[in-house]
Amino acid sequence: MRLTIALAQINTILGDLRANLEKHLVFIEDARRSGADLVLFPELSLTGYVLQDLVPAVATLTEADDPIFKALLKASRGIDMVVGFVDEDARHRFHIASAYLSRGEVVHIHHKVYLPTYGLFDEGRFFAPGNSVRAFDTRFGRCGMLICEDFWHVSPPYLLWQDGADLLLFSSASPGRGLAEVSKLESSAWVEHTNRAYAGLFTTFVAHANRTGFEDGLNFWGGSTVYDPDGKLLVQAPYFEEALTLCDMDMNQLHRTRARLPLLRDENPALVQRELKRMQHGN
């Protein structure tokens, strides 16, 4: 089976849902016309990233009559998509969220589990953390979604792998930082390094959409990627510039890689569970 994924590496307008929705619809239509099956947007793609006190004002409900999701769900009849937004739950807690939409339905919502609240980040001040990491079935096989800091921690990708995900869909709004003599920011090098490692260690596909543009002095570096189960870079979007980047993925690579390297077959989650339990109980 083949799957064409489109990485929608966009800039956003801070706090303007309507304007961001319009841009989504343009990129979604371009992706569909280009023959893509699935389009992946960055973290908080509908709202912008450094929201601070704008969080309650831009929170969305993923209901069919919500004006933003109504338009996206309609568009999802032609192509599957992952969009980033602020999810307000029934108890009015606000989450950084990604939604997988397909054929007019919300298939899965992931709430960002790890909210960076250090250095230049202050997410824990404004958002509630998610509490689950689950893979889900799509018409292209089983997938898992994570958001930025979620995949700086090794356990969420591991859990998705063990829950059956053969395609990891990562989104981020990663501020560029770290100068050196080399022509790549340290933050870009780090993310590429870890994403490639997940692809190789888990013998799985890893697609990552990062945003571009600026919010005050923060730059977002783009450079979205797809790695295959051998850890090979299939495609990379340009740094710093908006782009719709397509990648034709041969899903049979999973078969070939795992025949050669049976890391999934030999992984022993029961051992991991046993040892973690022992550590938690302090003996």
Place this chain on the structure above:
Amino acid sequence: MEINLSIDTGLVRKVLVEFIHSEITRAGFTRAVVNLSGGLDSSVSCALAVEALGAGNVLALRLPYATSARDSLDHAQLLIDQLGIEARTFPITEMADGLIALEAGMSRVRQGNIMARLRMIVAYDQSEAFKGLVVGTGNKTEILLGYTTLYGDSACALNPIGDLYKTQVRQLARALTIPEAIIAKPPTADLWAGQTDEGELGFTYAEVDKLLYLLVDQRYKPEECVEAGFSEAFVRAVVERIRRNQFKRILPPVAKLSNRTVGYDFLYLRDWGT
């Protein structure tokens, strides 16, 4: 640890040019104003602004005082000619002397601050006349050391070079082909004859940039900097300078009384809605 402040100038240039373009256009402007002293920092900010906005959209201001070095004006002109931008020259001598003459025996620090603040007034007046935002020229070294006049040379609408140490600004200047005469001369605020930054600070940029890199970027403790080879007196003086000048790096504190107060729990980026 080896301290290497080398940067990839191509990458830095791309980010800073796009930063200037983004922050000026989303504020509803297309133009910029730069106070061009003839020194390294303002030359780099000006060249970046030209790359971001086009030569026709950048106004360079030369604002000499009677005692300003002739070199300052000449070097500014070199860059103006090289970039092909509009420039205006407003001597600030009469404006400054009007205030300085009101009190006998005014210290040269006071006089220097008056000059720096008058240059700010001219820049902001020209900002309105030219419909351009004031692009800042303060580097990371002087921001951290507080080697700047509050509401004077530090005043701007956006600052592209504030996260680059002086030695890094010099690397970027070479990439931007700033005239060698500007890159090579000793840095000076040029507020009185013979003043140089390094003479006034008591240490060189090459030394202090390395120390600041350890203290700030690499989060070394002061005693670890001493272990790394810096003299204890130097480390102590720089740490104290950074602390004492924090007030220049933040907005003045508002006394909190209500449930929601600007600066504490009324939190929005400047780019809100854009």
